[in-house]
Amino acid sequence: MITAAQIRAGRGLLKWTQGVLASRAAVSVVTLNMIESEQVQPRTRTLAAIRTVLEGAGIRFVGDPQEGYGAILRPAPATGSAPAQKSPARRTAPG
Numbered sequence: 001m002i003t004a005a006q007i008r009a010g011r012g013l014l015k016w017t018q019g020v021l022a023s024r025a026a027v028s029v030v031t032l033n034m035i036e037s038e039q040v041q042p043r044t045r046t047l048a049a050i051r052t053v054l055e056g057a058g059i060r061f062v063g064d065p066q067e068g069y070g071a072i073l074r075p076a077p078a079t080g081s082a083p084a085q086k087s088p089a090r091r092t093a094p095g
Helices: 004-015 018-025 029-036 042-055
Strands: 057-064 068-073
Touching: 004 018, 004 029, 004 042, 004 057, 004 068, 018 029, 018 042, 029 042, 042 068
Parallel strands: none
Antiparallel strands: 057 068
């Protein structure tokens, strides 16, 4: 289960508006706003949809009741492969 604060934090790390997250998670902006402001107890499947979208974008949810909760943005995976490094050419002295 994720908390309202974790949802807000994850959205903030991604620099997403509520509209972006709501659209990607297929929930209304009003519903997302009410979840984030803790005005409603969200359905399990709604939280699962929000979590799936945020995790798919690189957010990792961490924490426990004793230590607290948070969200971490994982580094984006490298796209493609890095070009191979060429060895420096060696010059030999004539002779």
